Amino acid sequence: MKFVLATHNAHKVAEFDQILASSLPGVSVLGYDGPEPVESGSTFVENAFIKARVAAEHTGIPSLADDSGLCVDALSGMPGIFSSRWSGEGATDSRNVDLLLAQLADVPDEYRAAQFRCVIAVAFPATASSPARELSVEGVWPGRIARAPEGTSGFGYDPIFVPEGFDVSAASLDANEKNELSHRARAIRELARVLGDA
Ligand code: ITT
DSSP, X not given: OEEEEOOSOHHHHHHHHHHHHHHSTTOEEEOOOSOOOOOOOSSHHHHHHHHHXXXXXXXXXXXXXXXXXXXXXXXXTXXXXXXXXTTOTTOOHHHHHHHHHHHTTTOOGGGOEEEEXXXXXXXXXXXXXXXXXXXXXXXXXXXXXXXXXXOSSSOTTGGGEEETTOSSOGXXXXXXXXXXXXXXXXXXXXXXXXXXXX
């Protein structure tokens, strides 16, 4: 069975394909070059479904889309869906990180809990024998926000995210180790389980 992944990020296509195919023989994940909708939802779930539905309509093939971000308890779950543009117009990873650290400057260590979250939505188009169908899964990677950036691998908020059970940031982990533990890996494994049961 083939799925289209609604992203223009080739690295994500490879990660999804590798994890899904290893759990579900015969499943493969293809890239997508169709229209990119505006992510106008107010939750990860809404945004993931907006992307998956557009890809399914455009291709006629079952389509996957993910939406992810960092949720900080002391900021009531923000930056959340605004993670990539937290520092506003022209946001960059380092400006986002600096702003988040400034916002948490007075927050003591015991209140710095945070989670990376990833929702994957799946849209199955209607076929001759079955109506259109949708499902979603979520992966959560718990941790806390450090006081200063550390490490050089990864991207986004990795330099200030210390995963539960570690004393170093996600940007200090080996790429393979992060890809085993991450919110995205957890969501993809959950998807493999759900599709395997379907
Ligand atoms: P699409 O093109 O597939 O929509 P994107 O660039 O919008 O991907 P994501 O939805 O995966 O990126 O993530 C949104 C933001 O959340 C991303 O720009 C980072 O700031 C943050 N983020 C998500 N996953 C992360 C991770 O593994 N490590 C660090 N930051 C992450």
